[in-house]
């Protein structure tokens with residue numbers, strides 16, 4: 001049996017904690033790695049008192065893991081979040097990535113009229129690009145727009161919207177979002193140290209997302225767009241459990257394989273009872289800037305056909321153009337300017353406004 005993270009977690013998951021319950025159920029282990037015979041892990045507990053109480057558990061973890069083949073040494077670090085103790089009632093802590101606090105069902109965000117999740121079945125189809133450009137197009141149309149980058153594994157909105165720096169928190173409780181191109185922005189990426197590996201699993205992810213939704217001073221917004229990670233994972237689930245999502249927009253390229261994944265994403269939102277507002281086809285057609293010839297590199301019309309087959313609205317198509325990528329990389333989304341692609345984002349924005357979704 002090769003020892004890996006999962007094997008190590010399984011080996012210790014039934015250890016009983018001093019306060020009752022098991023280590024596995026309490027979800028206290030973080031950053032489990034095995035390298036050159038050294039198994040390292042972090043035990044995260046609530047406070048220093050809990051850290052003292054967990055000492056016997058630490059010894060038992062060490063004993064069990066050292067018995068595994070290929071493990072020569074076990075290094076355990078027990079941490080408790082720094083900072084002031086939480087007052088009764090659980091005032092928010094700014095340590096992003098904590099465990100979620102109890103919440104009765106999906107909550108609205110005060111002052112935010114609509115929450116729209118932008119999802120895709122597959123990575124790299126242009127979901128983040130669409131989100132930043134749609135946000136800019138809506139702001140240009142006079143709407144009050146927020147953009148939450150919840151792509152926990154690859155937050156790209158700071159680069160695409162040209163923002164950097166850690167958001168301020170004057171009272172140590174609430175987070176001040178950043179502003180760019182008329183859009184109010186917050187990204188999980190702005191709260192992490194550059195290059196920091198995100199090792200959160202389900203509950204920590206849920207806690208981080210809950211903080212970004214509820215602790216950020218979003219102000220009065222017509223719409224908050226949420227850039228989700230690709231696929232159908234914990235973030236999507238947490239979002240629909242924590243926030244009263246108005247609906248989801250699914251982005252896909254026209255290829256069959258992307259569409260297959262898009263269908264899975266649609267199924268997931270249906271199961272989570274978040275209405276799918278419609279589908280967008282990205283990288284739809286390519287017009288050669290030299291000769292004007294139009295080509296369909298990834299096919300064309302597949303997403304519209306899929307929307308028809310599923311009885312969902314088709315919201316529009318965005319051409320494949322080099323300037324979209326260059327603009328995204330430079331922090332000034334293409335929708336800030338004029339031209340064919342900017343118009344396409346503008347039409348999508350108008351559609352949402354007409355339906356009172358933004």
Ligand SMILES: Nc1ncnc2c1ncn2[C@@H]1O[C@H](COP(=O)(O)OP(=O)(O)OP(=O)(O)O)[C@@H](O)[C@H]1O
Nearest residue numbers: 123124125126127128129283319320321324325328
């Ligand atoms: N219409 C377009 N024309 C040209 N390039 C595009 C277009 N849409 C997206 N791109 C480029 O494709 C790449 C992937 O886009 P993006 O990061 O938005 O995808 P994504 O679906 O959010 O991916 P992931 O979720 O995996 O981060 C980027 O380099 C982006 O600039």
